[in-house]
Amino acid sequence: AGANCVMLGSMLAGVEESPGEIIVYEGRPYKDYRGMGSLGAMSQFSKDRYGTGQKSDSGKTVPEGIEGRVPYKGKLADFIYQFVGGIRSGMGYVGASHLDELRTKAKFITISNAGLLESHPHSVALTKEAPNYSPRRS
Known part of the structure; x- marks a missing residue:
């Protein structure tokens, strides 16, 4: 059981050093999270990573990730x-x-x-x- 490596994107997204502003929502601090496969990330910079560097004739992308907010976790x-x-x-x-x-x-x-x-x-x-x-x- 176990792995040789792990992906910690969303887990580390809430730390102070991660990009983004701290947002207070309903009295609790959060940070915005945008997965690399999200529509926003793919539209901005990750299309090549997912093999969609050339837009289709329709100009559409097929996202595989999400955008949201995660609890702020401190340093x-x-x-x-x-x-x-x-x-x-x-x-x-x-x-x-x-x-x-x-x-x-x-x-x-x-x-x-x-x-x-x-x-x-x-x-x-x-x-x-x-x-x-x-x-x-x-």
């Missing part, structure tokens, strides 16, 4: 610190001392939506949010 170093801490914690759960060992020892399991809800705090009002956890907001 990259602080976000990565929490992210790496989560990986280290997972390594501890499976008894892995390095990433190659994690790949061989990890087992992915599927849980139901009810199991996912049950695995998060419930029946309690959070009074302080931890930097590595924020409850789902609807």
Whole structure:
């Protein structure tokens, strides 16, 4: 189980160092996110990346990504610190001392939506949010 590389575009889009302004929406900070395959990105600069450098006769593109906003996550170093801490914690759960060992020892399991809800705090009002956890907001 595991991968040799990952794509972190939307995950890192909310950090301070990512391009874009911080926008406050309904009292919470966000940053705009535009995936490389989105219509806006393809219209501006990524057509060649997706093999659509020449516009068709109709001048249309076929987007494969989205545009939206993601929660602001603060400084990259602080976000990565929490992210790496989560990986280290997972390594501890499976008894892995390095990433190659994690790949061989990890087992992915599927849980139901009810199991996912049950695995998060419930029946309690959070009074302080931890930097590595924020409850789902609807």
